[in-house]
Amino acid sequence: MTDIATQPEQSEKALFDYFKGSISDEIGYMREQKAAGRGIVGFYCEFTPRDLILAAGAMPICLCGTNKNTISHAETLLPANLCPMIKASFGYAVTGGCPLLNDSDLLVAETTCDGKKKMYEVLSRDHKMHVLELTQKPQQEVAFKHWLAEVEELKQTLEQTFDTTITEQKLRDAIKAMNAERRQILAIQQLGKHKPAIVSGLEIAQTRYRVAGFERHHKQMESFLSMAQRRLDEGYQAAPTNAPRILLTGCPTGQGTEKLIEIIEECGGLVVVQEACSGIKGVYEMVSEQGDPLEAIARKHFNIPCSCMTPNSKRETLLATLASEYQADAVIDLVWQACHTYNVESVLIHDFVRDELGLQYMKVETDYSDSDREQLKVRVQTLLELLQ
Numbered sequence: 001m002t003d004i005a006t007q008p009e010q011s012e013k014a015l016f017d018y019f020k021g022s023i024s025d026e027i028g029y030m031r032e033q034k035a036a037g038r039g040i041v042g043f044y045c046e047f048t049p050r051d052l053i054l055a056a057g058a059m060p061i062c063l064c065g066t067n068k069n070t071i072s073h074a075e076t077l078l079p080a081n082l083c084p085m086i087k088a089s090f091g092y093a094v095t096g097g098c099p100l101l102n103d104s105d106l107l108v109a110e111t112t113c114d115g116k117k118k119m120y121e122v123l124s125r126d127h128k129m130h131v132l133e134l135t136q137k138p139q140q141e142v143a144f145k146h147w148l149a150e151v152e153e154l155k156q157t158l159e160q161t162f163d164t165t166i167t168e169q170k171l172r173d174a175i176k177a178m179n180a181e182r183r184q185i186l187a188i189q190q191l192g193k194h195k196p197a198i199v200s201g202l203e204i205a206q207t208r209y210r211v212a213g214f215e216r217h218h219k220q221m222e223s224f225l226s227m228a229q230r231r232l233d234e235g236y237q238a239a240p241t242n243a244p245r246i247l248l249t250g251c252p253t254g255q256g257t258e259k260l261i262e263i264i265e266e267c268g269g270l271v272v273v274q275e276a277c278s279g280i281k282g283v284y285e286m287v288s289e290q291g292d293p294l295e296a297i298a299r300k301h302f303n304i305p306c307s308c309m310t311p312n313s314k315r316e317t318l319l320a321t322l323a324s325e326y327q328a329d330a331v332i333d334l335v336w337q338a339c340h341t342y343n344v345e346s347v348l349i350h351d352f353v354r355d356e357l358g359l360q361y362m363k364v365e366t367d368y369s370d371s372d373r374e375q376l377k378v379r380v381q382t383l384l385e386l387l388q
Ligand code: SF4
Pocket: 044, 045, 046, 047, 112, 113, 251, 252, 277, 304, 306, 307, 308
């Protein structure tokens, strides 16, 4: 277990109020930095190396794709049978309602799935865009070489866009800063290992943020860790000792799309870890601080076990490790409707979880709407009853 940091006391209510409203803080910080002349780079996917953007002196911002209200606007241009994440992301562009997107000097996109790839072409009509071509055979060294060339090309785009030179030293400094940030996020995720639980899955999910390298948010995350330590010292339990422990895998969630986590915890379960990109996937591995820094950045990101990879056996390895480390009782696999890669991969994940891990498995295919809440509750309750 990672050491829990100590921070001055802050009431739990104040802390969670901060996390609930942290987007306005992030927008304020972004505007401040932009006014001071700093470049802003928006991106959508965990494969985007924030380290490289930081090394260019710019601010990496993970753009929103979790607002159900923007979906109908996206559907005026895009087909309706796309995954809600693509539509929600694009909906922000149609409505012009996201200051983080509007103020970005450059968007970095990636060819992880066909829907996103083509959506980015439409988006690039109004935004400066750099697309990273992601090679998809993680076992092949030649695939990594191509990805490394793609990361080198992004470096050149950043240098030209922001009229700067990304030196080796700048890369090393950025890697150190991002590793510190990744370790902090990982420490929060690892709080889920406690049995009995000291934090819920929903509380952990609320600590997420979008602007990398934002000191104020780092301090709040330290406060979260201190709060967890206090709870531990006081013998606080976030859930009964026998609450079924759920490993959530599949598509990422975000603020506004935590429906499944809410349902699992309302029904008496506990999401002890989220394997998805919105959970531990992006921070489980650090960037090596040895060797060539650009290659180290490329390698760490190439290792992310996303379903766009083929075969994606690293996801199974990660699931096995997490199931054991977090003492999971069952795996729930979240698939956003029309996400073909996660949807088809669920066949393999189902068999792996049942046959290799010996755990219960349930797949949930849904979208951002609340229309199936009751139906999902019944399914989740049935699974939890089986576990008790
Ligand atoms: S699940 Fe795949 S496509 Fe989605 S954010 Fe993660 S790495 Fe990117």
